[in-house]
Amino acid sequence: xxxxxxxxxxxxxxxxxxxxLVLGGVVIPGATGLAGHSDADVVLxxxxxxxxGAVAMGDIGGLVGVDEPETKGAxxxxxxxxxxxxxxxxxxxxxxxxxxxxxxxxxxxxxIPSMRxxxxxxxxxxxxxxxxxxxxxxxxxxxxxGEGIACTAVVLVERLPGRAPD
Numbered sequence: 001x002x003x004x005x006x007x008x009x010x011x012x013x014x015x016x017x018x019x020x021l022v023l024g025g026v027v028i029p030g031a032t033g034l035a036g037h038s039d040a041d042v043v044l045x046x047x048x049x050x051x052x053g054a055v056a057m058g059d060i061g062g063l064v065g066v067d068e069p070e071t072k073g074a075x076x077x078x079x080x081x082x083x084x085x086x087x088x089x090x091x092x093x094x095x096x097x098x099x100x101x102x103x104x105x106x107x108x109x110x111x112i113p114s115m116r117x118x119x120x121x122x123x124x125x126x127x128x129x130x131x132x133x134x135x136x137x138x139x140x141x142x143x144x145x146g147e148g149i150a151c152t153a154v155v156l157v158e159r160l161p162g163r164a165p166d
Contacts (some may be wrong), residue, residue, distance in 0.1 A: 002159035004158075007152070007153070009046055013142075014035065014146070021149075023043050024041070024114075024132050025041065038079070047080060048080055084123065095157060097155050112134065
């Protein structure tokens, strides 16, 4: 059996307009959104980078392009679907995902269950294989100063049975 680990990181500054904050596929009510070309969902972006990185398929920019007209305002779950399709076509299955959101504000504890659920659905995975958690940076760095939100993600993938090894 061939297994691999992938890591992804994404960071977006807070938006200056009134766009919604989307994290892990969930709109966080009353919170300032993040600036970005798509919906700026740092959780799903980090997950996509982790998936692609695990199998050496590049990153989210290579998958969906940078500032492409067709991805303007796009739901990042569509990026997850595209990454999943590429991995599956190449004979890989995602075993588990672990994401950590770094945000000084807003407080996210009440939203974690729905973020886990939406992320699991986007990945087509059981809920018990997807972890999403949040922490602050104790007011340190760009997150601590309230300039934006970051997310890290780690995934484990395995080669599907019957598929040729690397």
